[in-house]
Amino acid sequence: MAVKRSTILWAAVVAAAVVLILLWKPTVLVYGVQRAGLYAAVAIPMALVLGIVHIVNLAHGELMMVAAYLAYFVANRLLGLDPFVAMVPVALVMAAFGWLIYKATIKHALKAPELNQLILTFGLAIAFSQIANLAFTSQSFKLSLSYVSASATIGDVSFGVFDFVYVAVAVLLAVGLRLFLQRTRMGKAALAVGQNPRGAAIVGINVDRTYGIIFSIAVGLMGIVGSLFLTKQAIFPGVGGPYTMKSFCLVAMAGVGNIVGVLYCSLALGLSEAVINGIRGYAGWSNIVFFAIIIATILVRSYRERKR
Amino acid sequence: MLTIRNLECGYGRLPVLRGVSFDVGAESVGLFGPNGAGKTTLISALLGMVRPTAGTLELDGQNLAALSTYQIARAGIALVPQERELFPAMSVADNLELGAAYIPHARDMIDERRESVLGLFPILKERFRQLPGTMSGGQQRMVAIGRALMANPKLLILDEPSLGLQPSIVAEVFEKLAQLKTSMSILVTEQNVRESLKAIDRGYVLENGRVILEDTAEGLLHNPHVISSYLGI
Ligand SMILES: Nc1ncnc2c1ncn2[C@@H]1O[C@H](COP(=O)(O)OP(=O)(O)O)[C@@H](O)[C@H]1O
Ligand SMILES: [Mg+2]
Numbered sequence: 001m002a003v004k005r006s007t008i009l010w011a012a013v014v015a016a017a018v019v020l021i022l023l024w025k026p027t028v029l030v031y032g033v034q035r036a037g038l039y040a041a042v043a044i045p046m047a048l049v050l051g052i053v054h055i056v057n058l059a060h061g062e063l064m065m066v067a068a069y070l071a072y073f074v075a076n077r078l079l080g081l082d083p084f085v086a087m088v089p090v091a092l093v094m095a096a097f098g099w100l101i102y103k104a105t106i107k108h109a110l111k112a113p114e115l116n117q118l119i120l121t122f123g124l125a126i127a128f129s130q131i132a133n134l135a136f137t138s139q140s141f142k143l144s145l146s147y148v149s150a151s152a153t154i155g156d157v158s159f160g161v162f163d164f165v166y167v168a169v170a171v172l173l174a175v176g177l178r179l180f181l182q183r184t185r186m187g188k189a190a191l192a193v194g195q196n197p198r199g200a201a202i203v204g205i206n207v208d209r210t211y212g213i214i215f216s217i218a219v220g221l222m223g224i225v226g227s228l229f230l231t232k233q234a235i236f237p238g239v240g241g242p243y244t245m246k247s248f249c250l251v252a253m254a255g256v257g258n259i260v261g262v263l264y265c266s267l268a269l270g271l272s273e274a275v276i277n278g279i280r281g282y283a284g285w286s287n288i289v290f291f292a293i294i295i296a297t298i299l300v301r302s303y304r305e306r307k308r
Numbered sequence: 309m310l311t312i313r314n315l316e317c318g319y320g321r322l323p324v325l326r327g328v329s330f331d332v333g334a335e336s337v338g339l340f341g342p343n344g345a346g347k348t349t350l351i352s353a354l355l356g357m358v359r360p361t362a363g364t365l366e367l368d369g370q371n372l373a374a375l376s377t378y379q380i381a382r383a384g385i386a387l388v389p390q391e392r393e394l395f396p397a398m399s400v401a402d403n404l405e406l407g408a409a410y411i412p413h414a415r416d417m418i419d420e421r422r423e424s425v426l427g428l429f430p431i432l433k434e435r436f437r438q439l440p441g442t443m444s445g446g447q448q449r450m451v452a453i454g455r456a457l458m459a460n461p462k463l464l465i466l467d468e469p470s471l472g473l474q475p476s477i478v479a480e481v482f483e484k485l486a487q488l489k490t491s492m493s494i495l496v497t498e499q500n501v502r503e504s505l506k507a508i509d510r511g512y513v514l515e516n517g518r519v520i521l522e523d524t525a526e527g528l529l530h531n532p533h534v535i536s537s538y539l540g541i
Contacts, residue, residue: 185409192395192406199393201377202355202386203455204410208376 014268021275028278029271030159036263036270037167041225043247043262044173045218051257052194052214055106055117059124060247061240063219066128067094067226068235072141075227083143083227091223098219102212110211125244132237140236148232165228173221174263190214194257249294255301269293309333309493310354310463315363317346317353324349326517327363332463336489338504338511338525339497340538345514347497348390351467355387356380367463382411386461390468392452394440400451401436407458414460425454428484446477453484464488466496470503482507501538505529513538 021029046060057063067090075086101124109120148162181187193200193210201207233239250269254261272293273286310332317325324346330337341347352358354365356377365372372380381387386407395403408414408421426433429450440448449469456464466485470478478500485494485507498504505511505525513521513534521533528534 188406189410192398195395195397196393198357198389199395200406201357202381202389202393203406203459204378204381206376206378 017271021271025278026154026157027159028274031163031277032271032274033167033267034160034163034270035273036266036268037163037165037170038229039246039250039270040170040263040266041166041173041228042222042243043250043266044170044177044259045221045225046247047251047254047257047259047262048177048221049215049218050251051259052190053106053110053211054194054256055110056121056248057218058118058121058244058248059128060121060222061242061244062125062128063094063098063222063240064226064229064243065132065235065237065240066097067091067223068230068233068239069132069136069141070094070223071227071230072143072235073136076143076230082145083231087224087227090227091220094223094226095216095220098216098222099212101219102215106215107208107211125241129237129240136237138236138238140234140239142234143230145231162232165231169224169228170263170266174259177259186210186213246290249291253294253297265297309368310495311364311366312350312354313364315350315353315360315365317349317358317360317363319349319358324517325353325360328514328517328519329363330512330519330522332493332495334493335509336485336494336496336507338501338508338528339495339514340499340501340504340511340528340534341497341514342499342537346517347514348467350514351387351389351465351497354380354465355385378410381459384413384459384462386456386459386464388449388452388456388464388466388469390471392440392448394448394451394455396439396441399437399439400432400443403440403451403455404432404458407455408460411459414458417460418458421458421460425457428457428487429454446473446481449473449477449481453481457488461492463493463495466494468497468499470498470500478503499538501528501534 018029021032042061042064046057049055049057070093071083071086071090075081075090076083079086105120105124106117109117149160150162151158152161181191189200189205190210190213192203192205193207197207200210229235250262250265253265269290272289276286276289277283312331313329315325315328316323328350330339339347339350349358353360354372356372356375356379360373367383367385370383372383375383395406398406404422404425405418408418414421431447432450432454435443435447440451443451453466453469469481469485473481482503483506485496488494489507489509494508496504496508505528508525510522510524511528512519513528521528521531523531529539
């Protein structure tokens with residue numbers, strides 16, 4: 001396969017940035033990659049839903065929040081499970097919940113104009129965070145796990161290593177979903193549905209069931225992500241909101257259906273956020289930079305497409 | 309085999325089909341009519357994509373109106389849609405394979421089906437790894453026909469296969485259909501009556517949502533209405 005010149009150019013830019021960061025502050029590189037892992041792990045299930053079901057799920061981060069509460073109360077408090085164990089039952093329960101949400105709501109909005117779908121999932125997001133607020137109040141909950149503060153030292157630089165879990169999960173999700181979509185019967189059907197639902201129906205694929213399964217898989221994966229999120233972060237009803245927004249931006253930046261692209265975009269954003277955070281006195285700018293990069297990417301892309 | 313009785317169908321309150329009846333047996337049948345006559349609507353009803361408001365649709369005694377599109381496909385009806393509806397990001401090879409992969413009676417004979425499709429349209433062999441978007445309209449039409457044939461259908465339906473194709477390709481497509489009609493039932497809608505008469509045994513003329521004429525290919529060729537409205541003599 002021929003490698004595009006722009007790909008080489010981008011790789012060179014990223015490599016140069018990485019070298020510069022390494023020379024400047026090696027820990028920034030570590031934290032940037034870890035942050036990228038978290039962003040990608042959260043965003044990938046959203047990319048799956050957008051790519052196949054063609055719906056922007058504005059309740060995406062809130063589903064992570066629900067999963068985190070589930071992991072906290074049922075698995076941790078009630079059954080005494082560590083989040084790493086809890087993520088299995090939580091994922092299964094979330095997958096079932098996802099199926100239910102699909103059948104009860106999303107399915108009926110798919111034929112409606114896109115605006116209705118946005119309003120529907122936006123409504124779900126508000127409902128989830130309000131219900132969490134009523135049930136658990138706005139007080140935050142946090143686990144204190146000793147393993148999350150594990151650290152490593154290379155030369156005279158030491159840094160936390162636990163967050164590499166997010167990187168591993170993000171890569172596993174991207175690779176796993178790719179294999180699922182390209183190798184399995186169900187996955188190939190999902191790809192076909194994502195590309196042309198009418199075409200898929202006339203070759204004998206049950207489009208409605210495929211949508212349901214993909215949505216359910218995505219919400220199930222949020223069960224895993226939510227459990228991992230709980231290991232280190234404090235959870236409260238509004239904790240998911242910013243992740244909905246950031247995931248949406250990442251997915252938009254990567255382009256519809258491009259799951260591996262989400263990894264690269266997360267890396268770019270994670271690194272730039274870490275760099276900003278690394279400059280003394282400028283930490284507050286990291287969100288602004290995040291969105292500035294997104295806006296710039298989308299503008300550049302629309303400009304390029306217009307020229308074609 | 310396919311029996312349609314008093315079919316009525318429309319969009320919202322707009323009636324499009326106003327009581328259409330016809331049959332397709334072990335034969336090749338044409339359905340002719342001008343733009344907007346309701347040909348695509350009729351096919352959509354057959355495939356469960358629009359729901360009839362009255363009448364019956366049966367394939368070998370099975371009520372199609374109760375089934376979803378994917379179930380109708382699995383029951384043995386393969387469609388070559390007017391808009392082709394290919395999978396744009398998949399190669400010709402994958403598009404063909406998808407034609408059979410989810411059809412129970414075709415799933416286990418993908419290799420044989422592919423052989424026969426590539427035998428019928430050798431050009432697809434050269435384009436095997438290409439994306440449909442990189443091919444001409446005629447070649448894309450062949451991919452769509454090939455994909456439908458992969459399903460080993462009892463009934464092959466083609467909705468205006470000649471649309472947008474240059475005359476030499478149109479002739480080629482109907483030649484291929486003429487070869488196919490010995491092994492399956494065919495229903496083809498067309499405005500291009502002259503070319504398609506080579507590939508059909510019988511035909512119906514649909515105008516304003518009603519069948520106004522039914523005859524053999526030979527009969528249609530000599531019918532004054534067909535001659536003045538469709539053969540342009
Ligand atoms: N999706 C639709 N919504 C509303 N009206 C439609 C739709 N599709 C077709 N029609 C109308 O139904 C009539 C028949 O269209 P169609 O079945 O496509 O005819 P044909 O295939 O014979 O050209 C036309 O008047 C057309 O405008
Ligand atoms: Mg039509």
